[in-house]
Amino acid sequence: MKLKAFKESEKELIAIEELRAFLRIDSDVFDENLKQFLKAGISEFETRTNRILILNDYEVEFFNERVILAPFNALKNANFKAEFKTNSGVLYVSGNGNLIVNLGYEELPQDIKLWLKNYVLMAFDGASMPKISNALVSRYKVAFF
Known part of the structure; x- marks a missing residue:
């Protein structure tokens, strides 16, 4: 399957300021890293669940x-x-x-938003995702018919 968006979405799923606050970062020095980690988290969630977030x-x-x-x-x-x-x-x-x-999603569910924030946190810290992560992914996974 090939999936291609028609245009680049201008809407941010999570604002960079919200990510900085969650990670307790006061500076904008790491903004590009945080954006890349968020993009990777979105891709990971979409791949594992067959859900499109944007x-x-x-x-x-x-x-x-x-x-x-x-x-x-x-x-x-x-x-x-x-x-x-x-x-x-x-x-x-x-x-x-x-x-x-x-x-x-018109409005991203709060548990997915929290999952993405934790993904960014774990990527930023170089740690692995906790087991709770798998439970959320399993709950949102769409199965074959």
Whole structure:
């Protein structure tokens, strides 16, 4: 599956000031590092859960595979030979084709936001994520149909 955002999102999931406050950093010296750690955390969460965090329109190309994405908001355009269904904000497609869909959270759930902040903290400190992290990821993971 190939997933591509149509435009770079201008909305920050977590403001840099909020990250600095969470990490108790008074200076903006580490801002670029924090942004990179946040970006890595978003990618990690999305990969492990099949959830897209950043609200945007995405082009999804798939060839003889299953695609599961959430939160699914709207189908904008479709050209596919596939089984297609949605259930409780989750998009399920199996086959091949091309879709343009709107995915992501209008408002990020607080537990995911906290997970991302902790990811940045652990990356900044060079530590590993605590076991509680796996429980949250498991709860948000979207399974195959």
